[in-house]
Amino acid sequence: MATSLSVSAGNFDDLAAARNAMTGDYVPSADEPYMGPEQLEFFRNLLVEWKQSILDISAGTLQNLQDGPIREPDLNDRASSETDWGIELRTRDRQRKLISKIDSALRRIDEGEYGYCEVTGEPIGLGRLIARPIATMTVEAQEAHERREKISRDD
Known part of the structure; x- marks a missing residue:
């Protein structure tokens, strides 16, 4: 499934464009086997498209850095540019x-571990994976992890 995807440089975490691009033909459903072949292919394509869009944006940034002025004559302009x-x-x-x-996440798909919590082994859930395809924990496990982090930071 070849689709084009553009995610703005300032909003790369927003997967709305990726989801819209991928949902044209197939949308994962709870009525089918969890992490069956179609779902895995959907998430693989979503992740590959997302990665490619980031790489494309990064190439543009590199080009801008090379083309941009090295020194601005005005100190305020230079500070702003820097x-x-x-x-x-x-x-x-x-x-x-x-x-x-x-x-x-792509490696987890290849190894058959994608979609399952790395802490509990429970299914992460389609909704969470569509919202955040790189998720490695269920919402509950993530919340518990964040609580433990907060407590250790407070010590």
């Missing part, structure tokens, strides 16, 4: 980490 590039580079770093999570 701030903009700093934000852009932090965003790209977040996207680099996101690509790692996407690759991990």
Whole structure:
């Protein structure tokens, strides 16, 4: 299923475009076997398209960095440009980490582990996976994990 996907640089976490692109022919349903072949292929395509859109955006950023002015004559313009590039580079770093999570999800699909909580082994659920295809835990396990993190940070 070849689809084109464009996700804006400032809103790469928004999967609405990816979901809209993927739901044309097939939508996972609770009426079919959980993580059956069609569902796995749907999520594989969603993840691959998402990763490709991030890589495309990153290539554009690299090109902009190469083409952009090295030094602005005005100090205020220079400070503004450096701030903009700093934000852009932090965003790209977040996207680099996101690509790692996407690759991990693709590996889980290949190994037959995708869609199941890494803590409890329970199904994560179609709704959560459609909203966040890189999820590794059920909502309950994630909430418990975050509570433990908060408690350890408070100590």
